[in-house]
Amino acid sequence: MKKKVWTIGLLLSAMILTSTFAPVASKAAQEPVVLLEGQPIVFSQQPMKIDGILMASVRDLAKIAGMDVTWNATDQMAIVSQNEYELKLPMNSDVAYVNGKANTIYGSTQMVNGAMYVPLRFFMESTNYVVRWDTATNSVNITKQTDSLPVVGTYDHLLTLLSQNQSIGNVRVISQGKTVVTETSTEALSPISVDSSSAKKESTTAVVPEYSSTNVQVQGVDESDVVKTDGSYIYTVNRQRIVVTQAYPADQMKVLSILDFPKNQGAQFQPSEIYVDDKHLIVIGNSLNYDTSVPYNGPTGLTEKRLIMPMKSQGNAKVMVYDLTDRSNLKLVKEAELEGNYVSSRKIGSSLYFISNKFVNYNRYQKLKKHDDDALTDLAPAYRDSVSGDAFTKIPLDQVYYLPKAIEPNYVLIGSINLNELQQTMNVTSYLGSGQNVYASEENLTIAVTNYEQQSFQPETIIYQFGLKAGKASFTNTGKVPGRLLNQFSMDEHNGHFRIATTTGEMGRTDEGTSMNHVFILDANLKVTGKIENIAPGERIYAARFMGDRAYMVTFRNTDPLFVMDLKDPAAPKLLGALKIPGYSDYLHPYDENHVIGFGKDTIEVDLKNSQEPQSIAYYQGMKMALFDITDVNHPKEKFKELIGDRGTDSELLHNHRALLFSKEKNLLSFPVNVMKFDASSNTKSVSSYGTFAFQGAYVYRLDLDKGFQLRGSITHLSEDDLKKAGQYVQAGDKQVRRVLYIGDTLYTISNDLIKANDLATLQEKNTVLIP
Template sequence: MKKFVFLIVALALAVIFIPWLQPKGSAMDQHQATFLVNQKTYINDGQTIATDVSPFVRDGRVYVPVRYLGRALGISNDNITWDGMSQTVTFDTDAAAIRLTVGSNLLYVGEQERSMDVAPLVVSDRVFIPARWLAEALKYEVEWDEATQAVLIGPPGNLPGPPPEAADLPVVGTYDNLKSLLANLQTQASNDRRVMVGAPAGTGAMKQESAKSAVTNNQSVAANDADYSKTNVQVEGVDEADIVKTDGSYIYLVKGQRVIIALAYPAGDMKIISTLDFTDKNFAPNEMYVDDKYLIVIGQTYRYRENPPGIMPMNETSKKISSLIYPPPYQRDTVKAIIYDIGDKSAVKQVRELELDGRYVSSRKIGEAFYLLANRSIYYYSQKEIEDPKPFYRDTAAGDAYVDIDYSCIKCFPGFMEPNYLIVAGINLDRPDEKADVNTYLGSGENIYASMKNLYVAVTSYQYRILEDSKTGLLPEPGYVDSNKTKVYKFALNDGKLSYTAGGEVPGTILNQFSMDEYNDYFRIATTSGDIWRTGEYTSKNNVYVLDSGLNVSGKLEDIAPGERIYSVRFVGDRGYMVTFKTVDPFFVIDLKEPGRPQILGALKIPGYSDYLHPYDENHIIGFGKDTIELGQKGGNNGGTNSMAYYTGMKMAIFDVTDVSNPVEMYKEKIGDRGTDSELLRNHKALLFSKDKNLLAFPVSLMEVKGSEVQDSGFPAYGQFVYQGAYVYNIDLASGFTLKGRISHLSDEDYKKAGNYWYDSDKNVDRIIYINDVLYTLSGKYIKANSLNDLAEIGTLEIK
């Protein structure tokens, strides 16, 4: 007890003789800071700022990373220096320099020497100093809050309160802090025990970040009473953009650099009403949304920048050098959404543009609320300035100018693994003068899932661990195993505005957007972990995790189908359906009634696999994929025979899951031979399905084997091209699949000219839709109308 009292007195005396110090470039008595132990955040003047390392407690003292503490107390980054030779940190203030040396208990204020009870440390190549000594040297008051494990720092009599329990994401805060965060990410990537292998940012659009339909298709508000098909979506009420849309009277089609608006119904009067031509506008339309008021065209474009990138700040010499490397102007990729008023289809009027820095990830539309996501890569190199460190956006509701997003507005995902900005923007279409709600995050997005209430962004944390023999210390062959994880970030959606609500993490990687689902406030996610080419404990395994509203794991089902990987997943109500594959297709039925205890109810093993699962009704699932044959191969580790599966033609199946413990392949249909393909296997939006009309249709590129079914090598032969177009089926539970007919846009001359293979012709059928009693097939060249009853041709509209 006496020792404790003496220590407090000694500290008090030390403060008395230290002169009044004012950090350079800051006003004293204005700063409040809170450092949370073991958390990569601190709160400075009310703003939660991200750190690249966490404070910790040792020997009864809190150690804080040196630069963060200095900045929090008003000392600029330029006035904090590190001498590697002497291991000394110097804080340059207006009154005197404060110096601390790693391993030494001495603190110097100018030439005045003070003795500390603990010494600065180096941990993981970062310098940590005792928070109390520097703070009190600058005449700040310091207090420890045991309940929240936080150090509270502020002017005398003006300490901050304890940190809130549920603070929002921390912000980047400053350019220097951004560099620190990226440098730490680079350090993590070179660690020999846990190595990050970064996937390229902005791959979400390439990965079919799937959103698929519920048992019924998404219903949007119609401008008339027509019965017409909608885009096949994942969640009813949450629309997804596509290359073809209809409102029941008109068809909207993205074709190259143009968007075509055509009168479609009645089919006998088909004609092009208007064309939006972007050929000379540096804009490439990708997909769109349509409702009874608005057309939203989304595409990739770029912004010209006059200043060369990467130098910050620049002098005249560096400007001249950079201008030789980057002759102005140079381009920055952007994604743009252009909103049109389509009240008059013959004279559509542009009402707004929303443009985000980066590449397109995805979008969603819920009623009048529209959400757009972009990834913007950050090119960071150690000891160099960052190229264009601030992202930007443009919203014509606020003017034509581009707006740089300040570091104080850029938030940081916890444990982010990509040098990347994710930019998420929301608008309400019925409030055209209201500014967009733009949110920027240091991190990345690959796949997204959206319910009516929440948006979930998933990104893979690519990592692996080095394996080592415990006895010899040698590396086995191969000497590593992946430790990949999927990070999930949750945002509440509110009429065009977003707010971050939770973050979580599960082992493994996801396949696409259908690997995720929300039901009764629980989030379900299916992943594959391990490597499919391994054997033993590190082989691939498949898992289902159930997370609560805070994205904490409530229940899990792991180690499903070892040695295989997920090919498709679908969640429907309180059930999940999963297809894995290596040589046969296990179709699993998973019970999710009790979130804390998911379990497999039944499984079915059959040849082939399903790339996409679509609900027919609550007890029947349609699978679309490939058929396979299993062949034995001599060889392997033991010189025996290995069984391998080779895909052949396309396959459809109806699975009956009425008896969940005994799923049955009720019907199946095979299309073509090896090489037969359909966009449906990669993009759910290519499917037309109506249970009420017993209608199923999708595009097919048909390949057929002519002659022997097996080549001399023993492997299944590739077919030759024979057809491209729409396959139209009747579907019901009494008869299964009945081919109603096929519709092609290729002429007889096209088929005669075709060789063994076909290409991505503008005559390839991409989508099939219906309006009332007419079936429409669409390619880049034609819109064809056929009777829905007997597929008799009604008319053809050429798109010129």
């Protein structure tokens, strides 16, 4: 039964009788005007600043929110409630309880003239309102949180938001405690692939053979990489250049063109990733500028002089679009820039989305006088599109949104380009906050941010979702779950639900703060509908993979548990089975609906004894591949495994999913690997001993359900002299194989120095082209 609602007068009387209230600090000479949806609020007791924090009475704030107030005399706290919402405010406390969860107030409840006062911002934001402070007019505007995000509005409000929301920042804490592996393999912004199966295209002049594509996370959502092919040509990011190579047929391989990006009068473009389609080569990277006085002539194709951003700029994320009509003479047809560092991108059909993070150096502006508008405008984010000319366009702050739960001195800028209409100006949206992990489906772009509470340091992941429509990213929903993400592997969309895997606590602890792992299922409004909590206490997530109605999670401490979960019913997900084996997987890749491939490291567990307690430690060894059989979901099995090299062996695949070439139809599995092997003649080998350099190149496997992993051979770009000079450690340099792909019946391996073509069936070398 609902408690009887007391009048606020009785509530405060009860508080007075209990005493123990702290003295009130002197209030400011002129208190701010408080507005609700732009209209002044009539308070029964006026808000005031106490110790620099704007405070208001619980009674008045509850009235604004349309909520009831009761007083719990036993626990000495006010309880504000409405429907299923409950806010508990203990007396003289800097902690409140929102629906049973402790939240730091950043201030404290206090007695003021016989009434309980609470920080206004905390109360209103806890009840789904947005609070905007404008120091220029000494006013506070309270607005109801809707489907849209609040806007920054003014420079004064920007400075207020940043100064009042100083936080720990983008801290990623992974404590491994006493029982640790001596190497971890994690990746930011690193998705997984459903399949890198081949595609077929037709040309007006010739039939393009079947060829492999980039290993992407979501079918239909392309991702940038350092190597791309269209079935006839191979495009590579090569030593700060773009190299275009005629690749098919293999006996006619030759370098067609090299696109240089020289440093011009202090301006330099550093390409990092590319896309390719039928018409365009899209180059993405960072543009660094050092001089404000000398104009810069861009690459051939756009002859207008470029403005140089000030030296204080941290650089810009830049997109350069080239016409592929003549691959021997690429023509630049569009440039676009976002202030800040390049984060990630996706290409969906003809729409390109790219993201930057721009740091806001606001501290030096806090003491500026109000009339110094020219200096303050530097705080606004900016972008440039060659269609509109040379100058950067500042985004007005009334068009810059902020992420209320993730306010940090950064702008997240999302640029959208219609590649079919290059004369259209890029669409740009900007958000004050932070962006860490990015997930994209064909319908949504999701940015996940891990926040840490300042006092309890407990992590929670804030989810911001942006709908992708008509080549524009527009905010749609926000949600949150406890814990921190490992990386983008931990996110997924399926049948209108968003799934996410997180870790709370710390490894090595044995109290209530020990690490736990969880899977949450959220609905279309990003509200939690189902969850599986407290998986593998004392361990953390090393890899996660969502496949349709199932989820797979690898945790690790000393052994590798693979967990299988049934997510078919979003409201009642189930943990089905688990398999514990030595080693761990960094990356999980689907083979078919009942089999998953794991790529990681083998480990050996060693027991350590001391006078206090037994301990153990797991030493990683060589690379490990495993094929997991999930046919019996309650009893998963390691059907096959393959070990490569000794301790020190590594592969980019363990850090970057795009390094994998896999085709189930062709029975083909290949990836670059650096192999370290222990000298068999030595008698001093131990689990902590590293091997010496033995090989760098591509391993090529068959993989089927009957025989498992079958090494067909290896391809290296190193000569015998190179191997002799390598010494103990990897010294492949520009001959390090970076990617493997196929076109027709030919397998191609790519390094900075050369591209090698081998017969796909026999692995016999067909041709090699040197890259100057």
